[in-house]
Amino acid sequence: MDEFDASQSAARMRDAESSLTGLRERFSTPADAVYMDGNSLGVHGEDAAAALERAVEQWRELGIEAWTAADPPWFDYGERLGDRLADVVGAKPAECVAANSTTVNIHTLVGTFLDAADGERVVVNELDFPTDHYAIRAQLRARGIDPAEGLVVVESEDGHTIETDAIAAAVDDDTAVVFMPSVLYRSGQLFDLEAITEIAHEHDAFAGFDLAHSVGVVPHDLHFDEVDFAVWCSYKYLNAGPGAIGGLYVHENHFDLDPALPGWWGHDSATQFELRPEFTPAADASAYQIGTVPVFSAAPLFGTLDVVEAAGIDELRRHSVALTRYLISLVDERLPECTVGTPREAERRGGHVAIEHPEAGALSRALRDRGVVVDYRPPDVVRVAPSPYYVGYEDVWRAVEGLRVVLDEDAHLDYADESESVT
Ligand SMILES: Cc1ncc(COP(=O)(O)O)c(C=O)c1O
Incomplete structure (x- = not known):
């Protein structure tokens, strides 16, 4: 050698x-500087900045008309970005949308899948980024489930990694959701999403993932692996800037579910502006949008996705x-x-x-x-x-x-x- x-x-x-x-x-x-912190905040890029400047210019030139007259129109930023993010995470275009933040997406998706499941427990691991547990505990409490019972925390044997077998041992027929990261934020361990999804499905539970530390740097096959749902941010490896819009994926088999945190931006767009009292969710993952798309924290992603696609x-x-x-x-x-x-x-x-x-x-x-x-x-x-x-x-x-x-x-x-x- x-x-x-x-x-x-x-x-x-x-x-x-x-x-x-x-x-x-x-x-x-x-x-x-030698910048080695791109898994916290990606650096400034000319493509992100140009896309943001374009949106600011549209605001100046078009005002409110930009919702429909800008190129691309602001109104469906979430769906358009979702279509392109689908290629990055291995999903169908309708299964992805850019929306909210990672934490908010955990709230709405874990809540939704808890409602849809027979079980009442969510399996996580002790090395997770803490926001995931904060959100999941709150969703359990909102359903009258004591987190001390409902949150099952898989322990690490070595303090660095989580074994798939340990996850399997924690899942049973009372499990509603297995929620794991794709990559642990501290040690960098990459999980086997397909195997974990299979374990969840063997117990009629759902499998969801936090892709914060893999999106844009590790390819995924979410649809093919039959992952039920996933969330991520775009300010790390996707380089879309501080506080940039989050993203989510829901497998098309679950398009009939009602979002746990509904909002008018997730309404069926054909009738959204009729402002009806009842919520009619969009027929795909875009139903999980909540409020108005944050245009200036979404626009840079158009630029950075050009870079991802080119590379x-x-x-x-x-x-x-x-x-x-x-x-x-x-x-x-x-x-x-x-x-x-x-x-x-x-x-x-x-x-x-x-x-x-x-x-x-x-x-x-x-x-x-x-x-x-x-x-x-x-x-x-x-x-x-x-x-x-x-x-x-x-x-x-x-x-x-x-x-x-x-x-x-x-x-x-x-x-x-x-x-x-x-x-
Ligand atoms: C694994 C993971 N999930 C979530 C977050 C943060 O969530 P949010 O984008 O809502 O701030 C981080 C932040 O670094 C993270 O590492």
């Missing part, structure tokens, strides 16, 4: 051979896997005092890598001050996301060498290790 070459020149050679190198010209990173989600995944593999090899080679908390098998890994060290908080801050933007997830994770859209091998090399220098100089000791973490 070839010896792994950890040199900067080898990183440059890898960049020169990369098929996606041209993409990065479309993005700008703050103060030319191709499979090619983005190939590049992402190569970058995370390279990152893990560099950590092994250059940072013996750190451990990799992310599964090493590519098929069990999302787009980011957890580098573990007891002083991760201080290391992250020291690194940021040296121009490498990473984030800290308590208690001990430096989270590094080489987004395939704008990160190259030399950037990864710089991030690891940056950590090497901080550790060698004990520079992190200047930073009090308080917990500091943002989404």
